[in-house]
Amino acid sequence: MEQTPVLKVEDIRKRFGEKEILKGVSLEINRGDIKAIIGPSGGGKSTLLHCINFLTLFDAGRVFLNGEEIDHTDRRRLYAYRQKVGMIFQDFNLFDHLSALQNVQIGLVRVKKIPKARARERAVAELERVGLKEHMDKYPAELSGGQKQRVSIARALAMDPEVMLLDEPTSALDPELVGEVHAVIKRLAAGGMTMVLVTHEIAFAGSLAREILFMDEGVILEKGPPQEILYGAKRERTREFCDKIIHFHHKDNG
């Protein structure tokens, strides 16, 4: 019997004024699976993730969670859906007036309506999971970029998501801080978390994902196993992009 995908998006289209950013993108992902989306900037990768979570409203298309279509005009359902779909942003978006602990706790208290003491326990546990228990009383302005991104991962995990969307989680980080965030994401993967990862870190994407999707000019141009996409893509456009970025990384690493 065929498995129902945890998340399925069907023919999403989005235009900003004259420019069509998404020209009908479909995607489905099964429980425990990891897909990485790569491609040049402006190709619609980030917009796609924002559309999946209805943070950007799209013009046409459908989104399903566990086979059930999400109607974003039903506010209650939308809020419940968003809890199930954890979102990690490029620039962390931590709540600046709250400590690391409170950043993780607030969703539990205000959205899940869990009593404060129990929410605190859970928040501490999530921060421990990303290795930040000893920094839990610090405010975002007192944390490094890598620590901030790990807090934001803990904040998403606290809501018990069924799938995580990661929008270039390390692209705003200094190179020496990328490793700690990658390590946390790897641990999530090892724990069986379902993930859609948008990234420019080709090597990381290749080591983590079972499938890589190459996206350009609003469409998924090509998809397949990492080896095939990164080193033997069928499309000229994909090959060009991968060659460039792989070459760049080799140069970068010495």
Next chain:
Amino acid sequence: MHLSISAGMKAVLEGLPYIMGGVWVTLVVVAGALAMGLLLGTFLAIAHVYGNRALRTLTGIYVWFFRGVPLLVLLFLFYFGLLGALHLDLSPFFVSIVVLGLISSAYQSEIFRGAILSIPEGQLKAARAIGMSDFQAVVYIILPQAFRLSIPAWTNEYTIIMKNSAVTYALGVAEIMARANHVAARTYQHFWLYLLAGFIFLGLTSAGTRCLGLLQKKVAIKGYAR
């Protein structure tokens, strides 16, 4: 013209208890107006930032009106004009609080609007992404930060309302200025009594500014500088 210090001091000392009684009246008028301005101003700012075009237009007109018409005109318009037309019997004290409150709400809404807009939009997205409603996101994420950022400008608003409250003497509110005026008319020591009124206001604006400065320090976010 000559200023007799001894006659002046005598009038000041005699009038002092009476004039100081006006401090309470002034404080209640100012506190009432600022509280009303805070509440209304917050709603106006939210309506302006997050509302649709109609709401934005309405709040825009409101702010434009109450920022552009002089306080004295509004006091007379409401007290002598509107109350009479509506056959309402309200005290000058009450009308003064309302009029100052309406004006302050227009200014405060501008303060909060700027502060709300300076909070990075990503935080609103992040709040939605963990399942918060827009209302929750504004109440728990945006406003706590916007209010903190507003304290310096709000301190300014406090001093302006404090000083402008003296104008309510024109409706016969027995605040500091009205009482100083009263004693001056009786003793002919205008210079000393208005000087006294001036120093009382100076004390009130200074004390308030100092308190708000302490509040700003107290609620400052650690490690955060903008």
